[in-house]
Amino acid sequence: MIRSASTALRQQGRTPNVEEEVIGADSRLRYRLIHDRLRDALERGRIAPGLVLLEGPVAKLFGTSRVPVRKAFELLHEAGWLLTFEGRGYLVASPDGTVPEPVRLPLSDSVLGFDAPAQPLELAPVSERIYHALESAVSIAIAFGHFRIDESAAAEAFGVSRNTVREALNRLREFGLVEKSAYSHWLAGPLTARAVAQDYELRMLLEPAALRASFPALPLESIERACADIDRAVADPDSIDADGLQRLENVLHVDCLAHARNKKLLDTIDHALMPLTANHAFFSAFRLHPDPATLAEHAAVLHALRDRDIDAAADALLAHLRLAQRRTRERLKVLAVLPEPELPVYLQRIA
Structure with a gap:
């Protein structure tokens, strides 16, 4: 871990700038909320395997831009909840580990398994x-x-x-x-x-x-x-x-x-x-x-x-x-x- 920190610093060629950690905080707040809402629905099996998730429709549901949605999708993909495929967007992974066939449906609160409508994300x-x-x-x-x-x-x-x-x-x-x-x-x-x-x-x-x-x-x-x-x-x-x-x-x-x-x-x-x-x-x-x-x-x-x-x-x-x-x-x-x-x-x- 110590070597990793030193290497990271040398690669950047500078010391960390604290203000850089503050920039983009609003976006981080949004992607956390989107990630947590989707993950909760996925954990509870509320979203059908194979459903194709697209940034635009999900961003519209949450009343936000695509940037925090993209970050939320990336984290869910890294955790194994979402899969990439040849088309646009991500596939919802299957619980048995198989790759499901893509299912393209209009994305709505009910399709995403939300108990209540997604509220526009306020800062x-x-x-x-x-x-x-x-x-x-x-x-x-x-x-x-x-x-x-x-x-x-x-x-x-x-x-x-x-x-x-x-x-x-x-x-x-x-x-x-x-x-x-x-x-x-x-x-x-x-x-x-x-x-x-x-x-x-x-x-x-x-x-x-x-x-x-x-x-x-x-x-x-x-x-x-x-x-x-x-x-x-x-x-x-x-x-x-x-x-x-x-x-x-x-x-x-x-x-x-x-x-x-x-x-x-x-x-x-x-x-x-x-x-x-x-x-x-x-x-x-x-x-x-x-x-x-x-x-x-x-x-x-x-x-x-x-x-x-x-x-x-x-x-x-x-x-x-x-x-x-x-x-x-x-x-x-x-x-x-x-x-x-x-x-x-x-x-x-x-x-």
Whole structure:
């Protein structure tokens, strides 16, 4: 994984530009929604095998352009839900693995197996998009040092009010990504090996306990769905990008723990999840895919939950966290020897 990051950087001939991660965020929001809606219908067998899916008609149903539809189709193809063929578009794959004959029908909500009509996709609220942009920028910056976040400069950069920026920063503070000084300055970083070790120490103590507490109320259907997702990822790691890995991490480290009744326990864990955010930034910046070992560790936890063996699941989660701590510290070492990336003007280095 370390060699992959360095190679990616050399091939690009530059350090990653944080603003490039923000550009196109609106499109990513759309393709995720389209992908998830179609995948849900496919998983439930609501779409006939062999049905030909075309970008234009699906884009019209969702009230969007073809670009996010194309990306959603590509992800579904990589996951084996859709097949290419000699004609235009994609074929819905057959459950038995055979290649079905093309079926060309006018695409509608009912043909696509939707329980309700597809609603035109609206962009997330401005504050939501700014929150994700700030999260991405700060997550990369803190690996390179200590920074002050200038509210006024951020408001000008995003073309919004300071109140909107402040709202996003307050959300980031809840997750421990930024803090406010005694002089009301917003500060972030540095993400040191010591800070990472402390976060993981907390998580190793608390997450297995939270998993045990959550387990009795954890729906079997959710576990089976998570197992299906991780099994597909294990079979084809290159189909999982940074966003896909973050979703898998959230399932394991957030969703599977969410049924614990002790909310103070869950809040403490949430405040120690900064390494997950930093890892997402690392994978995004270098366009990396997860290593098979990480996915196998996830699978061990989820499979044990599916088998109703909570002791094995808790042990596997602890083992995963120990290995994840080592990998995260190795990534910090890689970043330490690289030039500082181009950062937004509102992030001002503190000497």
